[in-house]
Amino acid sequence: MRKITIVSDAWYPQVNGVVRSLQNTCCHLERMGLEVTMVTPETFHSIPCPTYPEIRLSVATYWQVARAIEASTPDAVHIATEGPLGLLARRWCLKNRVSFSTSYHTRFPEYVAARFPVPIRCVQAFVRWFHNAGNGCMVATASLERELSKLGLRNLRRWSRGIDQGVFYPRPMAHLPFGLPRPIFLTVGRIAPEKNLPAFLDLDLPGSKVVVGDGPARAELQQRYPDVLFTGIKTGTELAEAYAQADVFVFPSRTDTFGNTILEALASGVPVAAYPVTGPIDIIEPQSRAGVLREDLREACIAALDCSREDARALARSFTWEAATRQFLDNVRRAAMAKSPRRIGASGA
Known part of the structure; x- marks a missing residue:
């Protein structure tokens, strides 16, 4: 495996744990000699998310996302988020019988239900539908894995996190x-x-x-x-x-x-x-x-x-990010080998 395409609705200029996790993982994958392509809102027109304008929602067509993925000629596809880009990438993978992995970064049902008049059970059903279509959903911790398993998510795999010890370390403490x-x-x-x-x-x-x-x-x-x-x-x-x-x-x-x-x-x-x-x-x-x-x-x-x-x-x-990235890469490889997809190439409608 040489090329990985990661699709994420969360990316710069957002400042949050999802973005930092993906950015650090990309850096370490590249240090391992892999070629990583990010498909993010940077590439597309976007609009502010209702009730949360700091988050931009991509306004992209299926064909735009399809072309972006196909241009990267990936050996594996990872879909990091359940947003507009994630949904279109999921559709492309299923239509072209391309194996893919996903990751669960935020409590999507709770966040959506808290901001919009949507029953939480409906959002939970959406999360099951979204992630169970892939060949592996990555979660950060054992307790989260137990929670999601109870909600009916399958093929859960661990992907921990790391810390850059060269940036974050004890420094002399100021008096005030x-x-x-x-x-x-x-x-x-x-x-x-x-x-x-x-x-x-x-x-x-x-x-x-x-x-x-x-x-x-x-x-x-x-x-x-x-x-x-x-x-x-x-x-x-x-x-x-x-x-x-x-x-x-x-x-x-x-x-x-x-x-x-x-x-x-x-x-x-x-x-x-x-x-x-x-x-x-x-x-x-x-x-x-x-x-x-x-x-x-x-x-x-x-x-x-x-x-x-x-x-x-x-x-x-x-x-460490080295250990966490090796977990991520192993999960992506296992998902890609879960079945024999058709050659990545022409997209479906």
Whole structure:
């Protein structure tokens, strides 16, 4: 196998875990000598997603997507998202009897049902229909695999995540990071309803709270919580330096399927406080001194102040993009070999 085409509705300029995961995976696949083609909204006209304008929805025809895939002459196709491009790529693969793999990055049924008047069971049925047509659906954790299996998804395969240790690592701590008194309780991510940020921002905690990121709920939350520092989006070294100045990283989401920001915080030597839900429970072990998982998030935050920055860093070292990318490549190969598709070439209507 030399060529892989990845179709994703999530791509730059979006800043989220899906985009970062795909970007890091592409980089490591290319280092392994593979040729990767991305079919993303960059190539097509797009419109803002209703209720979430930061996300662009591609307005593409079947033939446009078909030509983009065929031009890449792939040995394997991976469909990363269930959006407009993913749907058209799925149709092309099925029409041409081309094996493909998919991945489940976000709690699609919960997110759609929270934003639109659609029964969640209908969206769950759509997710089964979408992913079960492929020859392997990649999930990040064991707990998510169990959840999706109960929903009727088949051929679930593990694809973990990694962390760039060359970017995220402990740095000298400023006496007054962000110009605020310690301890610093930091969270990073998309500022949107599904991230459950008020669960963190409402807590009575010592020191200061900092939110790094942007999203549709930022203006409202910034007005509701004037004592919280909202920094906006940070990337690269600037983001890594923000992590390293925190005393505790708080992850209030109950709906994420993994939590890449948890790894970024741990690699920066920052203990984690979170709920005991999918994502955190797959990273932070019960007796770990790298973080605290509790149903009482305030208790978790306070207890995390006594956790070990060295243990946090050590835990992060067990997550590498090299290992995660090899998982991804093995899953793609297995999916491609699951049946003998017709030669990739002429597309169907």
